[in-house]
Amino acid sequence: MMAQKRIAIYGKGGIGKSSTASNVAAACADEGYKVMIIGCDPKSDSSITLLGGKRIPTILDLLRQKIDVKEEDIVHEGYKGVKCVEVGGPEPGIGCAGRGIIVAIQKLKQMCKSIDDMDLIIYDVPGDIVCGGFVAPIRKGLVNQAYILTSGEYMPLYAANNICRGLAKIDTQLSGIICNSRSVTREEDIVRKFSGEIGSKLMAFIPKEQIVQDCERDGFSVLEKAPDSPVAGVYRELAHAIMSNEDSVMPEALEDERLRELTR
């Protein structure tokens, strides 16, 4: 039996973490893997394209109503049996989202028995590691592989580089870099170089394709709605790469000056 992969995808906000996570989840489900996706963003939009555009009740929604939460209340099956969980969070500007993640993760560990049967669990975490709560999945030992998603633009790379520092701080190794293209010049080259210089590797280059957006607008993953599109193939390759990846390193963040040079 293969070891369970529990991955987290980090990266600058808006760079496409949820899109990538749900497409990879769908691709792995196509291959017959048992997959769970756990959305840790208070916006709770990680699993929406696996559920035909529907939202599911979040763990924190239920805890807020003081409901005695059961597994079936929080784990919802989506595309090809992918198990979808959303942590949820307080209203923006009120309470503490970080604490919310900690509480929800504890609840999930306690309630969710099916988590042990999974081949792949994807934690879709908020973009920046802003406080202790946002690294709870890692700190609680739930994640064993971290990936960073970036484009070849300066700011997402800057964020990626910063996340490398954060990972070193929380003693978590990096398993690879994924490039979600924004169609900027020399993009693949830049991200590949960056990956190498921090000591990691480029897992996939996902081209910018309108079809991804179109499927999302309809509430579906590319794998479900446009399985024959070239980008669906890229997601499949990425899924393979992730499932067979055994390498991980402690990334070494670049100096700001070097990062600037790289993107020039």
Add this chain to the structure above:
Amino acid sequence: MAEKDISIIHPRPSSIVAALYTLRDLNVDVAILHGPPGCSFKHARLLEEDGIHVVTTALDENGFVFGGRDELSSLLTKVNEMFNPKLIGVVGTCASMIIGEELREPVQDAKLDVPVIEVEVHAGYPNNTKGVLIALESACDAGIIDSDELERQKILLEEATNVEKRHGAASREYLTPSRGDLKYKVAEKVINYLKEGKRCLTIMNAKKETGYMFADITVAINEVAAQLGMEENVINMANVDDTLGLPRVRHHARSIMEDFKEKGITIHENIGGMDEYPIAGEKVSELIAEKYSDFDFAVITGVPHAIPMDNLAGMEVISVTNGPRQVIPLKEMGHTNVIVEIDLHPKTLGVTHIVESEFGATMREVAKDILDAEQEAA
């Protein structure tokens, strides 16, 4: 005074609790703790003895995540109906402040006809006087005290902090708590000194309501001196000026003075208000230099470490504190004996008369034994 660069590792009085006591001195009828149910439990309980209601919004894990604005505003409404208060205080806690709760909006939501003092405080300040200060500033904003009183209190608080840093609980990285010297040994010594005709200064420099018990030591010494026919050899100083401080603090001074009078005890030198313990030391020093430098021994009660040693150098000093962490610093200052009145504070809440101290009671008993033995021998 320059800040000492030390990191104190023993837990110390909390700013949240300091804010609660300040609200009590401002005569609030209800104080609401906005935070977890167990926060400041012990003091909240004690304050009920003092006639105010302390309640909590009892934030739980959900409260930490989602905030407690509704919980606070509905609790305000509830206590208003239950207790019909004339003045309410709301106090922050570590948990509510860290998650960014603010107190103004829920107070406005509740739309009460009662003034509310909002104290946005947590326990993360190195000096607990910060809790007093925030409470007083908020009370000033709410028109409960005037700006003159606020300024006066600020000076006192700063001095109180300095006193603790110089010779108090904030003077060392870690202070081992101690029960001090045996009370009957020290009682015997004091009685013998009085008997020998030595001249005694009693100096009560008490912090607010703790005076109800420290005053008993002044009373006991005077009683024993009278029994020995030596009352002329005792001079009493006490900070019982009833024209200074917050209303409740003035009331304590008045009550204690009345008890002194009733017991026939003269306070020769009134050294300040009951909130002036951090600054009364100077006055004591001056008075000693002026009139009492030839006295043989002094018994200092309350906050003994606030009295400078300069002019006490020629006297033997015996002190009575209620802080077990105060014993070592006081001995280091040069006090020959240090006595601790354990659990003094709880016994002085909710009282309006002097209450018996362990040292006072011991002195009375030991004096009785000595006098009885002498009578038998005679």
